[in-house]
Amino acid sequence: MPFSAAQIAARIDGEVVGDGSVELTGFAPANAAKAGDLTFAENETYLARAEQSAASAILVAGGHASSSKVLIRVANARVAFARVLPLFFPEPSFAAGIHPAAVVAPSAKIDPSAHIGPHCVVGERVTIGAQVVLQGGNHVGDDCVLGKATRLFPGVVLYPKTQVGQRVRIHAGAVIGADGFGYVFDAGVHLKVPQAGSVTIHDDVEIG
Numbered sequence: 001m002p003f004s005a006a007q008i009a010a011r012i013d014g015e016v017v018g019d020g021s022v023e024l025t026g027f028a029p030a031n032a033a034k035a036g037d038l039t040f041a042e043n044e045t046y047l048a049r050a051e052q053s054a055a056s057a058i059l060v061a062g063g064h065a066s067s068s069k070v071l072i073r074v075a076n077a078r079v080a081f082a083r084v085l086p087l088f089f090p091e092p093s094f095a096a097g098i099h100p101a102a103v104v105a106p107s108a109k110i111d112p113s114a115h116i117g118p119h120c121v122v123g124e125r126v127t128i129g130a131q132v133v134l135q136g137g138n139h140v141g142d143d144c145v146l147g148k149a150t151r152l153f154p155g156v157v158l159y160p161k162t163q164v165g166q167r168v169r170i171h172a173g174a175v176i177g178a179d180g181f182g183y184v185f186d187a188g189v190h191l192k193v194p195q196a197g198s199v200t201i202h203d204d205v206e207i208g
Helices: 005-011 044-052 077-088
Strands: 015-017 037-041 057-061 070-074 183-186 189-192
Touching: 005 015, 005 070, 005 077, 037 044, 037 077, 044 057, 057 077, 070 077
Parallel strands: 037 057, 057 070
Antiparallel strands: 015 070, 183 189
16 A cells, blocks of 8 residues: 555654655665665665665654655654554454354353454463454463453464463464473482463563
């Protein structure tokens, strides 16, 4: 979806220097930018490279000027960069609801806005908050809690009693809450020490 420089500036509290109607259709680093792209520059060196690129506009911090490019001036170019990228590369959306191939315990509490993908298992007394996404093949053990807007990528496993905060992202294949290697040696035999604890993950955490 294309945006004008003025539209982007309004979304990131920036100021356009030049033609605010110029249409921007993508975002790329200076060495790969083409006509229609927005690029960004944190300092004079990067700005010089961006000015020599084919980009149509440059995201810059502070009072930088350009004789050849439209600028979008912001207080912090790196923060603005993070806010602009989702406009051009939006995350996939997931419809609310529970896939027919999911197995959900009767005692689980799932917010109506959550997405429970195919082949997920949701255990007893699990609480799943608003806008949570379980993409598929996830196992959420008994008594787990998932806060608002948390996302589990495919194949994530949460052992029982795991507490996950809001806006947490756990990437594919991660296992949270598995036993530690606790053993004692007794009369020639290794005895496993029971793992009686649990895991708590606070808000805004990303686990790979």
